[in-house]
Amino acid sequence: MRITSIYSLLISFLIVTNAFTIPQKVLSKRDIGKYTRDEDQNLNSNDFKVDYKQIPGLSKIRDKKSIPEMYAGHISLYNWDTEIEKVPEDYGYFFWRFHDKSLPWDDDDDDDNDDDDEPGTLIFWLNGGPGCSSMDGALVESGPLRIDSNGNAYLNKGSWSSRADMVFVDQPVGTGFSAMKSSDEYKDVPLDDNLNDVAVHFAQFLINFFQVFPQDIKKKIILAGESYAGQYIPFIATTLLDYQNHPELKDNMPAFELTALLIGNGWIDPVTQSLAYLPFAIDNHLVSTDTPGFNDLLNIHESCQKKVNDINTQEDEQFSIQECDNIINKLLAITKTKDENNNDQCLNVYNYELKDSIPECGMNWPADISYVAQFFSNKEVRDALHINEDWAAENWIECRADVMDHMDNKGATPSIHLLPNLLENGLNIVLFNGDKDLICNNKGITDMIQNMKWGGESGFSTSVQNYDWTFRSLDNNQKEEAAGQVMYDRNLTFINVYNASHMVPHDKPLISAGIVDIVLDNVLLESIGKRQILVSSEKPYNEDFFDDDDDDDDDDEKAPTNSDGDDDDERYYYYYYYDHEADYDDDDDDAMLRVDDYDSRKGLIFTIFFVVLFFGIIAIRTADRWWPKFASQFKGAYSRLDNPNKTVTWADEANPQTDFELNDMGDDMDFEIGDTDEDHEQESSRENESDSNSDVSELDIGETSVSPEPAGEQTVLRSP
Known part of the structure; x- marks a missing residue:
């Protein structure tokens, strides 16, 4: 995520989007079959299928099921008059779509088995700049692949695609592989000079995208990105809400559910x-x-x-x-x-x-940016991704200065003025920030929130909900790491991510996936005194995300439900920690998260059995000689054994009558917006010092990346 110009650099950046899914009626229902395309442009998803064997490095992965299904290529902008615009007739935005086959919803290609009850979630990711390629997101940040120094791909264990399908889009015109060759034929191709055009063009891309992938219309749609995407995303969301006032869109936009906006380290209020x-x-x-x-x-x-x-x-x-x-x-x-x-x-x-x-x-x-440039220089890769060699740029360049130079936004106001209306329309907005970022720092975002008025009040109100956020590993040690802080009020969420930079998913891949878990309610809520703690992990805390095969194998080990309807022995994986229109009563035990220790107690029984057997054999064989000493050492040791692996959590001490609705928890909290850095310096220091960003001093980038040219005191920065 970069900013393309340090004088003009504050024109960049995007941040995070929302937490706490609330049913949305943001886009009115429209006739999905109403839009049309020219017959010669009718394409289907098979035309964009990517053969993973052509991607260097992926063939070496033993578990082929872990390799995501991929689709890539260029999709044109709906009803864009290419003759007037002086662009190739088949010009389109380059995209790369990923589907993780372990996701709970069915395979996208299996139309007969699509599960209408679980359509899933689809995240569109946009990098910033303006003019920076979203392949940064796909291969350096939230995407399922990373690239090594030899230009080979490997799997990113902390990918957001383990939570939702993802589409990375090079936009606006002239960005990444949505740029055209540097030849006289395409030298007059018009670039967008304002964010309104950017938004309309992305909406035109969506119309044709949903024609190619009609199954995605049913999914919950999230617009996500970082840096200057803090401008892109609110403008795009506003255009989608107001599509009827755009002639290019009003008769063709399909109905879909826009659920949330996720903006990371966003450039929103210059x-x-x-x-x-x-x-x-x-x-x-x-x-x-x-x-x-x-x-x-x-x-x-x-x-x-x-x-x-x-x-x-x-x-x-x-x-x-x-x-x-x-x-x-x-x-x-x-x-x-x-x-x-x-x-x-x-x-x-x-x-x-x-x-x-x-x-x-x-x-x-x-340094990964230079590896990506090397990766895209591989002709086999370009062929696999269906990059149109007739007009697409010869070389992948991370951030293109000409796109940034054209984006002057004369007469426009920044996206901060669009956020209140989006929030008041019921759209969830999540702003997440790495606390080590300078260019789009935490104070700038929290000051912006405090100055913004929505829902009749300015900033976070006295009823704001504050949560500590913890990442808990799934290994036997159940190691915990302070991940950050979460604030929520009136559809707006702010997430402060500890020890992370401008590129949060790059620095903290496993932890950053928890941002999506928060949005999708796949987290635990725990309580220690007055402290409310959200817990995320490598896997979402939602039973729907566990493999069906695993569930089948373990059916005989699941906790039983009593015949009288008492479900105190049933395992709960998640809890809706805000008013989610759930069908439980406030005083019902079902409204409380409970993690039963049934499995732990069963393991404890076997442990005790073998321990007793072991010491029993020793006692029999050495009773005459060693029993007095042995008895003196272990006297009373087995009068009562607690589970040695049990962790004391809020679930052990929480009052069953406690009401965890948002509006009842805010008054006693001491958290202040300005305290997001210093107050948690001690907790943040426990972050893993081996993270990729902690021991980097000077790094080299490939020759194909943009090198800023100094102009006076001005410095040009990229803003992915």
Whole structure:
């Protein structure tokens, strides 16, 4: 996720989307069969099927079932007049779709066995920039594949595709493999210059996408992305809600359920987020009043504030303000240092704990980007992905400067002004942020939330729900790691992810999948005193996500249900921790999450049996000689044995009459928005120091990636 320009860099970024699924009626029901295409453009999913054997590295994987089903290629924009637009007739957005065969809903290709009761979830992922390829997301972040230094693919165990089907789309026009060859024939191809056009074009892509994959119309749709996708996603969602006012869409848009928006480290409110740079840098000890040049930085900050104060109305507001863009440039200038070779280096704006060479300041990170460029240079890969070699760009470039340069958004206002209406229309929005990101930092997002008014109140209200978030491994040790904090109020969720950068899924793959679990209610809710804790793990805490085969094999080990209807021995895997229109009573025990220790007690019985047998044999054989000493050492040891593997959790101590509805838990919480960093510094320090982002100092990127050219003081950054 990058920002393409540090002067203009605050034009980037996206963040997270919502938690706590509430039934949506966001898009009115429309005639699904109403839209049409030209006969020669009628395609089906088989035309886009990807043979995994052509993807280097995947053939070496022994468990073939773990390799996702893949579809890729170019899908045209519906009803786009290519003659007027001066583009090839078959021009389209490049996409890569993944389906994990272990997901609970049936195989997409098996139309006869589609389960109408469980249509599943589909996530569209967009990277930012503007102009950065969503293949960053597919191969470096939330997608099921990662690329090694030899250009070979391997599986990402923390992929979001283990929770939902995923589609990664290169957009807008000119991005990634949605770019055309650099030839005279295509030199006049128009690029989008405003976000309204971006939104309409993506909606046109969706119309034809659902024609190719009609089974996806039934799924719950989530729009997700990061960085500048914080602009893309709200504009796209607004266009989908208001499709009837767009001639290109109104007669052809199929009905589908738009459930949530997930925006990670998003660039949403340029002014507020720019004004957060200095206080965030001070809070995190990046600068102080003793730092040389601090007064100059303070003066630039004040110039930005004065310019903002002079803007009286929303109509007068500029999309971005140069005086505010200058803050981050000055901050980088006064914090530069020397490396061991006496070369100048600056903060990595995507992870302030790292350094990078000047003027890149993060553009050389992470190293995986260069591996992706190498991967896409493989002709066999391009053939497997059905990349149209007649007009598609010869080389994959992560972030294209020409797309960013065209996106001036003259006369437009930032997406922050669209969020209140989306929230009030019942759409869930989740903003998730890595706490080590500088460019789209936590303070900028929390300040933005506090200034935003929706549902009749500004910011999070006194009834805001606060949760600690813990990741619990599924191994025998049940190791726990503090993952972050979650705040929820009036359809808006903010998730602070500990020890993560601008690219949360890259740094914390297993933990980041918990963001999707939160959205889909596949987490545990535990209570320790007044603390409410959400628990995620490698697998979703939802019985529907466990393999059917495993369930069949273990039928004889499932906890029984008493004949009188008492289900105290039944295992519950999840709990709806907000008003989800569930059909239980508030005082019903079924409304409480309970993890029964039936299996543990059964294991304990066998353990005791073998322990007693073992010591019994020893006692018989050595009774005469060793019994007195033996008895003295173990006297009373077996008077009562507790389960040695049992973990004390909220389930052991929770009051069965406790009501966990959201509106009843907020008043006693001490959490403040401004406390998301320092208050949890001690917990965050327990994060795994071996994570991929913790020991990187200087990284090299491939030659095919964009190299920013300095223009005066201006630095161009990519914003995936």
